[in-house]
Amino acid sequence: MNRVQALERIKVRHSRAEYQAYLKRKLLIENDSICREIIKERALVSTKIFSNIQSPKEFEEGTKRLIELGNRIEFRLKELLKNQGLDEGYLAPKYYCSQCQDTGFIGGEYCNCLCSLLMEGIPSGVDKDTCFTAFDELRIPEGAQRENTKKLKDSLILYAHEFKRGSQNILLRGLTGVGKSFLLGCTAREISLQGFSVLYLTAYDMLQRFKDKHFGREETIESIMSVDFLVIDDLGTEPMLNNITIEYLFAVLNHRSAKKLPYAVATNLTMAQLMERYGERIVSRLMDRARLVQLTGQDLRLAALRGNA
Incomplete structure (x- = not known):
């Protein structure tokens, strides 16, 4: 395949790895009542911040609250992984090529995975x-x-x-x-x-x-x-x-x-x-x-x- 086609395929690999990680994370969250409640609260805070006119102080407080809720979700996910006997890397994308993380390049040079694709059809x-x-x-x-x-x-x-x-x-x-x-x-x-x-x-x-x-x-x-x-x-x-x-x-x-x-x-x-x-x-x-x-x-x-x- 030519260079454009090879890069297209690498892009697809990268997206799929990200998608699989997204699905794992989504499944953990949807099956946990604590995560669902935190996300519900985060949605309400986000709506309040961005849908209404806020004073600088209110905006700053709302933003801090969003960060806090995000950290709580991450902490809860770590707890869930530990309870299920899974390591923290479980939610990370599993790239086809671990060397370039499915970008096709390492330090500006072609990765071996890209070179291999250039020879395929x-x-x-x-x-x-x-x-x-x-x-x-x-x-x-x-x-x-x-x-x-x-x-x-x-x-x-x-x-x-x-x-x-x-x-x-x-x-x-x-x-x-x-x-x-x-x-x-x-x-x-x-x-x-x-x-x-x-x-x-x-x-x-x-x-x-x-x-x-x-x-x-x-x-x-x-x-x-x-x-x-x-x-x-x-x-x-x-x-x-x-x-x-x-x-x-x-x-x-x-x-x-x-x-x-x-x-x-x-x-x-x-x-x-x-x-x-x-x-x-x-x-x-x-x-x-x-x-x-x-x-x-x-x-x-x-x-x-x-x-x-």
Whole structure:
């Protein structure tokens, strides 16, 4: 892959490591009543500070209170980790490359991980083991789930082989663990092998780029707008940020629809939940020239664990 593609993939790795750390932290907080109460109080203090006209003294006192509450959360998280027998590093991002922390550079020089990517031919966001030849139907419970998944795999192979500008979009819905991410990753890789530019992002990865663009840190959405084939995985798991999540997602989908640049979206949400979360404009773009697919069945990861028990 070229330098731009390699850096794209490194950026995705970095975002995913940060996302996994975010999920671990979020789970600890959501399952602890003390953390929830502290966060509730912090939200009230924050609203009071930034929504009302404050005297300098009130603003200073409110800011100090926010810092105090933040420190209390960190202290409580350390207690929870200790109680569960976990070390403090559990909540830190686990980077693919510990040397450069998934930046691609060490002291201004290329890291070995970046050099290795420059020699590969895998689209950004797809790991080397994600390909249709790795599809193992025996991992899928017998019956309707296996047959429907095999049919979807075959149709996605055909889609990839016939891919062109103006191809249908894909909206793939289904519960966690039924194989949506794997199948779309395989499709992305197959399309890349046809010579098209491909970008595979989780919704969280995508939101990080939207934030960077919004706050002027760097130009991070050009490739999302212009790549030949875009995959957005796990739509609905990303935080909803005012003036960012909805607005930038609509801009991306609207631009790509207008230019007939295909995209595939995987989500755990129902159509009603998509409408409630994102509104009619975005759902309309998700369904524009789209092939709608519902993948049902058991969580394959849980099924595998039961099988090994």
